[in-house]
Amino acid sequence: MSEQEWAYKSESSPGSRQIQLWHFILELLQKEEFRDVIAWQGDYGEFVIKDPDEVARLWGMRKCKPHMNYDKLSRALRYYYNKRILHKTKGKRFTYKFNFNKLILVNYPVLDVDCGYYGPHFPTCEAAMQYPRPMPTLPSNVMMMDGAAAPIPPTAPQAVPARRPRGSVSDSSEESAPGDHTAEDGAAAHARLHYNHTMLQAHMYDRHLQMQEAQQQSMFRPSHRPPCLIPEPLRLGPASDPMAFHQLPRDHAFQPPKIHSESLPSTPSSLSDYSSSPQCSPMFDTASGTRFSFNFNFNTGSPFDRKPHQDLRSAFTTHVRVSSVDGEDKARLQEVSPGRLTIDPTMKDGRRERSPGRIPGLLSPPRPMERVRSRSPQRFVPKVVKTEEEDEKYTRGSSSQYLAVPRLLPMARRHSVDGCIPSENSEEGARDRRQRWSVSDMLPDTVKAVDQESAQTDEEGKDKSIPIKLRFKRKYSQSQEQPEGQDAPAPAAAETARVVRPWLDDDERVTTVRPRPRAFSTPAELSNQNSSAAQQEKLPPTSTAPSAASSMGDLRREGSREDSIQQGDAARPRADRRKNPHPLHVRVKVEQEDEPATPSSRNLAHHVRHYQPQILIKEEPEDLDDVFASE
DNA sequence: CCCGGAATAC
């Protein structure tokens, strides 16, 4: 199977297993050669179609629609409005904007990793480099799901190749040659997969493991192809389960969807080489029955003569990072729910990996300031930036605003990375900033530790009048010194308590969920919001491989129960934990109606279909202060 | 240009 498979709809959507427009758009955006056709421009995620006709033509090519034009294409784009993949930048001709934060992950798997691309205006180039987050392929709904955190996959031999920095589109003096697969190697090198998945979807962990192995395999496999986004089918043996998290039958291991001959050439390699879009050849066009001659450009430089998603994946990675971290943070949060710890990306041997030189952005248009800032990953120096927003929250001190988490690493401040934070006078404004709250959370703990130090110092001598958030920090500091005094277990040698933002952003709420015991999950329950997980798993109900919850339907809400959260899970076997997961306090993002989709449609169902809520859990915030008030 | 309904294809 090919690594591009992810870009195609799963079998749940018959006949739609073709690349989607927004994928294609991203693909073009990622390619330098099309910068005159379409390019990132303006705000975060914003792009402008410079040559509508050409874009339409290319799109038509890809989709074998010779009569495609911008009018039709734009109609398709408009359909994305309701789905929140895109919205229009009003007033700007041919300009649209991706809702990366919200949507990228909704429908599609998290791409693995370490691509050179750091997306449009990706705020955390350095941060990302510093804290590489290879994200295994994973159904997006996992990310959106605030079920739980998964143990972080272990580390693996590092062979992260340096990557050429890529300033911006404008700074496009260098471009990776078609054969340049450094990014892929880097991705592969990311065997250190520390991604979180949800307990609710523990089966995804299986997938992860598989993918991890796949990545490892692809990493060392002489290949001219990029490592798989979605790894090739593989058989993961127990021995290769680095975490030995659980040893589950893998007979139902993730298998890429079969290729339907009706829709795609079934040649084994056809998908791998799908970039040529062979099915576009009339001889393959059995479905439409149309007859037209289509002159494909298979020459180099065409978007069709390469692995189409190689770059797309890269393009995604940026946002996946953001979103993933976002999700991961949520996941961690859950994992960290009282008495628990999350694991930071520390290698098994205890060393903390530092990304050697992953260089951001091949084609992404970084923020203007980013261009100027140093991109030396080696000399990454965190720059503490306290946003007004944060200041306000500190000042406000509304304890209910804070998500209490025991053994909290002091997330003293919102970190930012030099060059990755918009200037104060930036036009971006609050929304943009909010978009990046996850930035700080993706910083390595080492970086956070830096802050921690200052935080400790800062708070020395202060008292309980300080907001609970700060008290958490303090408490954590103490616990670090005297870990045995805590009810929570001391972190394992290679583990470090993970910082979780102790406060809630305005668009966040806390809710408590109880993951359904895996044993009770049924595959049927998986197909709620997003079918990807279920589809990819295709686990028969009788499968010994546990499926897991992936939808709200699998969550039983539960009030905050101290009894269940104070015990801590550390003493419990993981297997037990998974079977009887504790209620989790979950940080959820509440849908913000930035651009509310107005269901003016006569057909509400239709609207609902096209409006995919980003938040699966929506509940009134739960004040957890009482839980930790004892401190 | 842009929007979104409607019908239809796949």
Add this chain to the structure above:
DNA sequence: GTATTCCGGG
């Protein structure tokens, strides 16, 4: 479901 194809209207 995801477009594609039309199209009336702003």
